[in-house]
Amino acid sequence: MRSSYPEDLTTRARIRDAAIVLFGQQGAAKTSVREIAALAGVSAALVIHHFGSKDRLRGECDDFVVEEFLGRKDELVGEDASTAMQTWLADIDQFRPLVDYLARMLTDRTPAGDHLFDSLLIATKRMLDQQVIAGVVRPPLDRDVTAAYITLYGIVPIIMQGLVARALGGDQLDAAMLRRSTLPLLDLYTNGLYTDSRILDSARDALARTAGPSSDKGENDPNQDPDSPR
Secondary structure, three states, X not given: OOOOOHHHHOHXXXXXXXXXXXXXXXXXXXXXXXXXXXXXXXXXXXHHHHHOOXXXXXXXXXXXXXXXXXXXXXXXXXXOHHHHHHHHHHOOOOOHHHHHHHHHHHHXXXXXXXXXXXXXXXXXXXXXXXXXXXXXXXXXXXXXXXXXXXXXXXXXXXXXXXXXXXXXXXXXXXXXXXXXXXXXXXXXHHHOOOOOOHHHHHHHHXXXXXOOOOOOOOOOOXXXXXXXXX
């Protein structure tokens, strides 16, 4: 696993990278310090010397992965969005250890995972606001709901890599599958799914008719006799 960090040639970074691989593959609880040491090519005592404990090592891995992903997420908000997206698609195998680790963070509901999701959500809201002002995106009906689901749609392929790959006829999510998904997803965001607004209009009408507090005398009361005399 390569990174842009200058300390990556150090023993400490090798240990961190080995831990990221193993924690992502099998979870922190099932990974021993000896396994991490073996993959890093060092002794277990040296792992403890650098990090103090497995929990502290995991904390540093969390911080590293959060910084890596948040930095790359921010790239998608700027002018180099297309370049960044091409890099992600071309380097999915390079970043797979980070992707696996991220999936563990989010599904295990670690504090770092919650922080990462919250940060991605904030970045998505900022992106929506900027693109609405720029005229690229139409103003959403509910900006917070829209941002939450866009964020979720973005991380589902990370968390559920195996199921996404299976649905697309493969064993593992790879660059080819991501490339195949790019245009259909952009088409969905650009042109929408429905050919007209009938379903939206029906939903809006149904919600309007069922809105308001229930009453034993009003038409919104679920226990009211629909055939009672007027």
